Amino acid sequence: MQKILNGPLSRRTVLSGALAATGVLAMPSILRAQDKSLKVGVYGGYFQKSFDEHIFPEFTKATGIAVESVAEPTGEAWLVQLEQAAKAGQAPADVSMMSQTSTLKGQSTELWVPIDEKKIKNFGDLLPQFVNKYPDGRIAGIGAVAWYITLVTNTDVYKEAPTSWEALWDPANADKLGLLALVSNSFLLEVTAKTFFGGTNALDTEEGQIKAFEKLAEVKPNVRLWYRDEAQFEQALKSGEIPMGQYYHDVTGLAAADGQPVRSTFPKEGGIQDSGNWVISRASQKGEEAHVFIDYMSQPSIQGLMSRKVGTAPTLKKDKLDLTAEEFAAVSSEIPPIIPRYDLYTTKSDWLNQKWTEMIAG
Structure with a gap:
């Protein structure tokens, strides 16, 4: 998905859009959403724009957790930034979309908080290539998107x-x-x-x-x-x-x-088939919200929404999805x-x- 990764960066937080679209009556729920928030790193350009428009608002609506999307630089620059920030106890993003190679490199310094599979309802329906594990079996990342x-x-x-x-x-x-x-x-x-x-x-x-x-x-x-x-x-x-x-x-x-x-x-x-993982920075103080986010993103309906709106291939088994045969063929294949x-x-x-x-x- 290099074409998308190299696009111009476009920053927009979900919360600012929500504030603009709601009236005074909705303010209490907005304040609650502000109480619970999450910084999510995603590939810039088209990817970030699509998530900001179609995915993150639905997540906030469903969970009350506000999302600030952070445009990641391409290549391994984001991995280096996360590593340096974690040493200082800071998290530029709580959850990041990370390439498979960068996920493996981050394992070597224990950069990723292990993900608790019990908190991911559809964990058993993930295709095996979308569960990235530490050598000792702890889960370092869960498939975010594929192409x-x-x-x-x-x-x-x-x-x-x-x-x-x-x-x-x-x-x-x-x-x-x-x-x-x-x-x-x-x-x-x-x-x-x-x-x-x-x-x-x-x-x-x-x-x-x-x-x-x-x-x-x-x-x-x-x-x-x-x-x-x-x-x-x-x-x-x-x-x-x-x-x-x-x-x-x-x-x-x-x-x-x-x-x-x-x-x-x-x-x-x-x-x-190339893909990226959701990973949680060890410096993040938002482990609970991060697990809610990864659980939400791993639902069949949300995987289907991403296929339709972002053009990504699903990370779940085909028989769990709500995609039509035509929608599935537009982004994926049944050939291994x-x-x-x-x-x-x-x-x-x-x-x-x-x-x-x-x-x-x-």
């Missing part, structure tokens, strides 16, 4: 949708691909392992990682653009200049709905996803980046 990177094509150029990630390697697609430019956000090693080596477990060893890099290097003659600027690739995809590649399922779907000649395909090996190997990006980041530079980007 997919899929195989995308221009429908004017490709009349038939590809069915497999193998299309990236097809010599017929020479100089036609747009692929993400970093090992840690393209997840192409995982795609290669799932497509050619039986699954991402093939990346457990350095030998397996080298094999995946060697196979992935075979795709280079087909790549027209290694992109960091999502808008650049999106435009080239729409025009047919770069008619195939990997991109965000929801954004591609929105473009198709606007009449653009583009499609998003979940290959038979699965789309790449390719789950990134976040553990490798925390333990072998420098080595992987070096090999990527040598074998792929060089």
